[in-house]
Amino acid sequence: MSFASTTNQVQGPAIHVQGLEKSYKQLQVLRGVDFEVARGSIFALLGSNGAGKTTVVRILATLLRADTGTARVNGFDVAKQAAGVRESISLTGQFAAVDGILNGRENLVLVARLRHLKDPGAIADDLLARFSLTEAGTRRVATYSGGMRRRLDIAMSLIGNPSVIFLDEPTAGLDPEARIEVWQAVKKLAEGGTTVLLTTQYLDEAEQLADRIAILHQGRIIVNGTLAELKALLPPAQAEYVEKQPSLEDVFFAVVGEAGEDDPNGDTDKGSQDRLTMSTKK
Structure with a gap:
C-alpha cells in the first residue's frame, strides 16, 4: 500500500503520539500510548501478539480512529488532516502485497503508473537496483524467495518517496537468511533519510535495527529508550x-x-x- 509523497517542510519529530486509547467493545487494546520518533531514524515498537502494535500503526496510517488521544505524522494530525498524513506515508503490512503473475519490474511500473508519476520505467529500475533485485527484475514474482518478495514489497511502498514508512511485522514467517535480507533493506531506508516505524515481536530484530525501542505491553508503553x-x-x-x-x-x-x-x-x-x-x- 503506497501513497504519493509530500515535500518535507515540517520541523520536529516525524511522529508524535500522546495518550492514544482504543477499545473494541469491552476489550481495551490501547490504554494511553505516548512516544515520539525522530526524523530519519528507525523506531521499533516491540511486543507480543495482541499487545496493540498493529492498532497503533492503523491509527497512525489513518485507517482507524482512536477513541481518545492525539497523533501527528509529518506534522499532520491523523484525525483532522488525514489527507496530509496519507501523502507523507507508506504502509507495508504483514503480508507481501505483490502480484505473482507479473515480474518484479512490472509490479513496480504498475504502482508508479497508478501514482501518475513520470517515467515509471526509470523509477522501477532505480528501485530494483536499490534493493539488489535487478537480475531478478524480469522474473515472475511467483518464483521469488520469501526475502525477495518482501524486499520487492518494501520497494513498491517507496514509490513516491514517502517521508515515513510503517513496516508491520516485516519479517513474519521468513527464514533466517530472508530476515537478514529484509534487515539490510530497512537499514538502507534510514540511511537514505526515511523515517521507519517498525513493529515486531522478534527481540533480535529490534536489537539489530532500531535507534530507539519501545516495549508495548497490555496496551501501554512500559519502557522506551x-x-x-x-x-x-x-x-x-x-x-x-x-x-x-x-x-x-x-x-x-x-x-x-x-x-x-x-x-x-x-x-x-x-x-x-x-x-x-x-x-x-x-
Missing part, C-alpha cells in the same frame, strides 16, 4: 568466570514480568522472573 538505555535497566551481570551482559531479551521479560504483577487478571509471568534471575546470577 535506546538499546543501551534499556540494558542499563538491569544490573550488570556478576560472573566468576564469564561475564554476561543483559540482552534485550532479558530487559523485555523483566519489564513485562514486572508489569504483569499489576495485571488485574493476575497473569504474572513467573517464567520471565526466573529467566531474569538466571541471567543475572552466575
Whole structure:
C-alpha cells in the first residue's frame, strides 16, 4: 500500500503520539500510548501478539480512529488532516502485497503508473537496483524467495518517496537468511533519510535495527529508550568466570514480568522472573 509523497517542510519529530486509547467493545487494546520518533531514524515498537502494535500503526496510517488521544505524522494530525498524513506515508503490512503473475519490474511500473508519476520505467529500475533485485527484475514474482518478495514489497511502498514508512511485522514467517535480507533493506531506508516505524515481536530484530525501542505491553508503553538505555535497566551481570551482559531479551521479560504483577487478571509471568534471575546470577 503506497501513497504519493509530500515535500518535507515540517520541523520536529516525524511522529508524535500522546495518550492514544482504543477499545473494541469491552476489550481495551490501547490504554494511553505516548512516544515520539525522530526524523530519519528507525523506531521499533516491540511486543507480543495482541499487545496493540498493529492498532497503533492503523491509527497512525489513518485507517482507524482512536477513541481518545492525539497523533501527528509529518506534522499532520491523523484525525483532522488525514489527507496530509496519507501523502507523507507508506504502509507495508504483514503480508507481501505483490502480484505473482507479473515480474518484479512490472509490479513496480504498475504502482508508479497508478501514482501518475513520470517515467515509471526509470523509477522501477532505480528501485530494483536499490534493493539488489535487478537480475531478478524480469522474473515472475511467483518464483521469488520469501526475502525477495518482501524486499520487492518494501520497494513498491517507496514509490513516491514517502517521508515515513510503517513496516508491520516485516519479517513474519521468513527464514533466517530472508530476515537478514529484509534487515539490510530497512537499514538502507534510514540511511537514505526515511523515517521507519517498525513493529515486531522478534527481540533480535529490534536489537539489530532500531535507534530507539519501545516495549508495548497490555496496551501501554512500559519502557522506551535506546538499546543501551534499556540494558542499563538491569544490573550488570556478576560472573566468576564469564561475564554476561543483559540482552534485550532479558530487559523485555523483566519489564513485562514486572508489569504483569499489576495485571488485574493476575497473569504474572513467573517464567520471565526466573529467566531474569538466571541471567543475572552466575
